[in-house]
Amino acid sequence: MHIGHHSLANNLFVAPMAGVTDRPFRQLCKQLGAGYAVSEMVTSRPDLWGTAKTTRRANHAGEPGLIAVQIAGTDAELMADAARHNIDGGAQVIDINMGCPAKKVCNKWAGSALMQDEPLALAIVGAVVAACAPHNVPVSVKMRSGWSQSNKNAVVLARRFEDAGVQMLTIHGRTREQGYGGEAEYDTIAAVKASVRIPVVANGDITTPQRAAAVLLRTGADAVMLGRAAQGRPWIFREVAHFLSTGELLAPPLVVEVKRLLLDHLQDHYAFYGDFLGVRTARKHIGWYVKALPDASEFRQRLNVLDDCAQQWRAVADYFDELSQRMDRMPSAAMDAETQNNNNPLETVT
Numbered sequence: 001m002h003i004g005h006h007s008l009a010n011n012l013f014v015a016p017m018a019g020v021t022d023r024p025f026r027q028l029c030k031q032l033g034a035g036y037a038v039s040e041m042v043t044s045r046p047d048l049w050g051t052a053k054t055t056r057r058a059n060h061a062g063e064p065g066l067i068a069v070q071i072a073g074t075d076a077e078l079m080a081d082a083a084r085h086n087i088d089g090g091a092q093v094i095d096i097n098m099g100c101p102a103k104k105v106c107n108k109w110a111g112s113a114l115m116q117d118e119p120l121a122l123a124i125v126g127a128v129v130a131a132c133a134p135h136n137v138p139v140s141v142k143m144r145s146g147w148s149q150s151n152k153n154a155v156v157l158a159r160r161f162e163d164a165g166v167q168m169l170t171i172h173g174r175t176r177e178q179g180y181g182g183e184a185e186y187d188t189i190a191a192v193k194a195s196v197r198i199p200v201v202a203n204g205d206i207t208t209p210q211r212a213a214a215v216l217l218r219t220g221a222d223a224v225m226l227g228r229a230a231q232g233r234p235w236i237f238r239e240v241a242h243f244l245s246t247g248e249l250l251a252p253p254l255v256v257e258v259k260r261l262l263l264d265h266l267q268d269h270y271a272f273y274g275d276f277l278g279v280r281t282a283r284k285h286i287g288w289y290v291k292a293l294p295d296a297s298e299f300r301q302r303l304n305v306l307d308d309c310a311q312q313w314r315a316v317a318d319y320f321d322e323l324s325q326r327m328d329r330m331p332s333a334a335m336d337a338e339t340q341n342n343n344n345p346l347e348t349v350t
């Protein structure tokens with residue numbers, strides 16, 4: 001798998017998710033088998049570059065592998081400036097956000113709203129490619145299948161973006177109208193792949209190793225990008241990698257391993273955010289880890305009143321110590337249709 005002149009370890013990508021894919025989370029996913037991870041989106045507004053939030057999102061200190069930064073905005077020149085600014089900060093790939101469906105983003109005509117304004121989308125792509133070219137930094141675009149069911153223009157935009165110099169495309173198989181509801185479809189991704197020569201990444205509802213294999217086969221995509229499926233389950237990347245190479249499923253991780261991974265993740269998280277924000281922003285990660293485990297609801301209620309990192313860390317350690325006395329391995333991930341009927345997983349990939 002290549003992005004421009006860069007080669008990657010594999011074709012399993014971590015999706016950029018605001019409030020989730022910070023540096024500690026990206027590092028953990030890479031440790032557990034992801035070949036590539038894109039940062040949380042960074043604003044193109046220069047007046048916000050110095051804020052604590054943006055500074056953290058642009059922090060890649062010590063991060064292994066290729067450094068990819070996603071930028072978001074609506075002004076072509078500001079987006080070009082943002083690309084140059086992040087390249088100065090170490091970015092090796094610039095990704096343009098045309099996929100975010102959040103109202104606060106789309107109401108400003110950024111994210112997936114740009115798919116409604118093809119001239120503006122092309123102007124932004126052209127300006128960013130021109131800004132990155134002198135530094136030999138490839139540009140990618142993440143977008144949706146279209147704005148709505150009646151306006152699926154991903155194929156048209158993909159061709160134009162390729163002509164403008166974009167070197168990789170990620171397609172989420174939903175429209176902006178769908179948000180994260182309904183089911184992702186893969187026909188549009190397959191059509192994009194058939195229309196361009198650059199690498200295409202499939203995204204949307206890839207929740208199991210079987211689904212990843214089926215989506216790659218169905219679309220012909222070069223890679224798959226996993227987002228929500230990795231929340232609280234970052235080992236999914238090694239599970240997918242193992243299944244793609246052997247056709248066999250890995251056993252769920254041991255409880256003692258998950259305890260170690262989570263406690264190490266929390267230490268990195270606290271160091272990254274500091275005590276006040278660290279203990280609060282860690283709650284969602286812990287909640288995802290324990291969601292399917294015994295007494296998870298009661299544990300989370302106890303956890304949410306703790307406002308000290310050391311107390312939170314100790315509570316998590318104690319919970320997993322008690323859990324290990326009741327079970328050796330984590331439960332299997334919530335199975336979707338192709339997991340339950342493993343005879344033909346492609347039947348569930350529309």
